[in-house]
Amino acid sequence: MDQLNVKEQQEFQKIVEQKQMKDFMSLYSNLVSRCFEDCVNDFTSANLSTKETSCIAKCSEKFLKHSERVGQRFQEQNAMLMQNLQK
Amino acid sequence: MSMFMGNTSQYSYANVDQEKLNLAEIQFDATSKTFNKILKTCEAKCLPHEYGESDLNTGESCCIDRCVSKYVKANLLIGTNFQEKRVNPYNNMPEYEKVRSMMTGQGGQSNNRS
Numbered sequence: 001m002d003q004l005n006v007k008e009q010q011e012f013q014k015i016v017e018q019k020q021m022k023d024f025m026s027l028y029s030n031l032v033s034r035c036f037e038d039c040v041n042d043f044t045s046a047n048l049s050t051k052e053t054s055c056i057a058k059c060s061e062k063f064l065k066h067s068e069r070v071g072q073r074f075q076e077q078n079a080m081l082m083q084n085l086q087k
Numbered sequence: 088m089s090m091f092m093g094n095t096s097q098y099s100y101a102n103v104d105q106e107k108l109n110l111a112e113i114q115f116d117a118t119s120k121t122f123n124k125i126l127k128t129c130e131a132k133c134l135p136h137e138y139g140e141s142d143l144n145t146g147e148s149c150c151i152d153r154c155v156s157k158y159v160k161a162n163l164l165i166g167t168n169f170q171e172k173r174v175n176p177y178n179n180m181p182e183y184e185k186v187r188s189m190m191t192g193q194g195g196q197s198n199n200r201s
Contacts, residue, residue: 004107008103008104012112015112015115059138061142062141066126066130078159
């Protein structure tokens, strides 16, 4: 990373942004998939019931907190690994 | 030619080394793939399919922390084993040999890395 010159960093930034967008879309679709499968099982109506709506809200909030926490821990673990490598 | 800047290796005159960029992309992909895998795996192992509350409870948080930590350690362990046993794409994926020989034969560029 730090060996790239300014122009290469700009190019690299573009690539990363595309990948970030892709990852975000897949996170989103995984969230919808999980929460739909866990919360919506009754098809006597075409509308979401109050119960389903609140389940989906809780599910998606929990999902996001999970990915946030995994992200934090992953960064910490990687930082520790780097430190150990430099020793 | 550079009238304003002394160092041409930086700023606008710098050339883009595609090979370096590709390498950076491969490294980025490896990290991001690992992260996404951890995300999915620890979700499956630590998040129960019932939603009493929207916060992660103590057990879930604890499980996630340990799950990430263990995954990273397992990853490192297997990586070390690979290095010791010299498992690498050049030794262990002979099916790519043909492709490589075709590519090196065509462009005259050597793709051998030791």
